[in-house]
Amino acid sequence: MRRTALRAGTPPPFIAMAAALLAALGALAWPAAAEEQQKEISALTARIEALPDRSRLLFDLTGLPPVTAHPVANPPRIIVDLPEVLFRMEANAGLSPGDKLIKSYRYGIFAPGRSRVVIDLAAPAKILKADSEAAAGGPRLVIELAPTSAGHFAATVAEQARLQPAEPPKLPATAAQAPTDKPMVVIDPGHGGLDMGATGKHGEMEKDVVLEFARALRDKIQETGRARVLLTRDHDMFLPLAERVRIARENNATLFVSIHADTLAASRVEGATVYTVSERASDAEAARMAEKENLADQAAGLESKADAEEVGDILFELTRRETRAYSRQFSHSLISFWREVGALNKNPSRSAGFVVLKAFDVPSVLLELGYLSSEKDLSRLTSQDWRERAAQKTAEAVDAFISARSREARAPAEAPSSATRPQ
Ligand code: ZN
Numbered sequence: 001m002r003r004t005a006l007r008a009g010t011p012p013p014f015i016a017m018a019a020a021l022l023a024a025l026g027a028l029a030w031p032a033a034a035e036e037q038q039k040e041i042s043a044l045t046a047r048i049e050a051l052p053d054r055s056r057l058l059f060d061l062t063g064l065p066p067v068t069a070h071p072v073a074n075p076p077r078i079i080v081d082l083p084e085v086l087f088r089m090e091a092n093a094g095l096s097p098g099d100k101l102i103k104s105y106r107y108g109i110f111a112p113g114r115s116r117v118v119i120d121l122a123a124p125a126k127i128l129k130a131d132s133e134a135a136a137g138g139p140r141l142v143i144e145l146a147p148t149s150a151g152h153f154a155a156t157v158a159e160q161a162r163l164q165p166a167e168p169p170k171l172p173a174t175a176a177q178a179p180t181d182k183p184m185v186v187i188d189p190g191h192g193g194l195d196m197g198a199t200g201k202h203g204e205m206e207k208d209v210v211l212e213f214a215r216a217l218r219d220k221i222q223e224t225g226r227a228r229v230l231l232t233r234d235h236d237m238f239l240p241l242a243e244r245v246r247i248a249r250e251n252n253a254t255l256f257v258s259i260h261a262d263t264l265a266a267s268r269v270e271g272a273t274v275y276t277v278s279e280r281a282s283d284a285e286a287a288r289m290a291e292k293e294n295l296a297d298q299a300a301g302l303e304s305k306a307d308a309e310e311v312g313d314i315l316f317e318l319t320r321r322e323t324r325a326y327s328r329q330f331s332h333s334l335i336s337f338w339r340e341v342g343a344l345n346k347n348p349s350r351s352a353g354f355v356v357l358k359a360f361d362v363p364s365v366l367l368e369l370g371y372l373s374s375e376k377d378l379s380r381l382t383s384q385d386w387r388e389r390a391a392q393k394t395a396e397a398v399d400a401f402i403s404a405r406s407r408e409a410r411a412p413a414e415a416p417s418s419a420t421r422p423q
Helices: 013-024 031-038 150-163 206-224 241-250 284-294 314-341 375-381 384-410
Strands: 041-051 054-061 068-072 077-083 085-087 102-111 114-121 125-135 138-147 184-189 228-231 255-262 272-277 344-352 364-371
Touching: 041 102, 054 102, 054 114, 054 125, 068 125, 068 150, 077 125, 077 138, 085 114, 114 138, 125 150, 184 206, 184 241, 206 228, 206 255, 206 364, 206 384, 241 255, 255 284, 255 384, 272 284, 272 314, 284 344, 314 344, 314 364, 314 384, 364 375, 375 384
Parallel strands: 041 085, 184 228, 184 255, 255 364, 272 344
Antiparallel strands: 041 054, 054 138, 068 077, 077 114, 102 114, 125 138, 272 364
16 A cells, blocks of 8 residues: 555645545556655666676666675575665566576565565675666666685675674564454465566466465455465565464464475476475475475575474474374365366375474465476466366365364364364
8 A cells, every 4th residue: 555655745635535545445546656656666677797807787777775785605695685676577587697606696575665686606706886876877786796715705704694693574463363263274375576486488487376376265265254364475575484384373373275386397297286294205306395495585595594493392292293194184185175176296195394384283284286397287377267276176175174173173082183282
């Protein structure tokens, strides 16, 4: 709504009323006028200039934002932080620029009011310049990097960490849901913002495909009237993995479903897979998937942290065991519902150490909708008709799961596990 705010002075009452009405209608009208008023800065194009002694990454802008930049290690990257800048280019423009220092770069919204450019380095580099400037052709963002030694790079990273400990993005607290007797289902569209996830060869992006599916699934579950639904993100923004888990736990979710899509070099591999969490991966493919998905925070320039596994007492262990049994139960049920939509992977039930599935007290699964690298999957994933049917079947599996759980709650002796769930 903030983009429609009328700022200049106190508006006459009829304008205030019109503004309120527009806000209430979701402000679908006037996007151009609203943007002009907000003077939001956009990035229009990006290009690399390779000079003999340095590499220069340039973005043409519509304004001059303040810029800060710092290096991070493991793997070596340069992080460029900006206020909210709208990137109006193809999101995969920076995938393989073919530069000797800049291996690839990403850009997008990092947190509300903050945008970020992440540069993956092909070799250790130092920042010569990171600023916005008024050039002859208009305002632009200039990032200049020069080669340096691995030792100098490491020393700069250490100095940066000492001066400014890495902080995760500040996110608005999710509105605490008023407790009702309806169970809560948290749906988690993977990736978002500058982390676009897997990409298809025609520029399809996992972050968009999974958001559309998540919205369709929310609608189908809400139609049953038997559960409340919360999306971890309902627009194109970055969200750290730990934040997704926190949202599920803080809202006392009965079920957490993370939605993803993959891509593979082998374009014949197709179909959906349902993953649960386990210490040891069920197979090499599941291990690869978990490793890839667990890198999501790194894609947005967050430090990769050691897995802070909670050290468990006996109650914790019992709860975790029970939660995992429920996760597997839902996974099997979801797969049998999906058989009616077709499109299952040859081996649709797998497990591995997914960080996003680690809430010890919320049954959690990761639904991999299919492969953006498969033409067949891609035509399904981008078809509204298929999405509606697949979301419908997923909602039916969710409904069956929460109905069974509430029956158990009324008759605890029938619970599948003898472990008591601590409240
Ligand atoms: Zn993913």
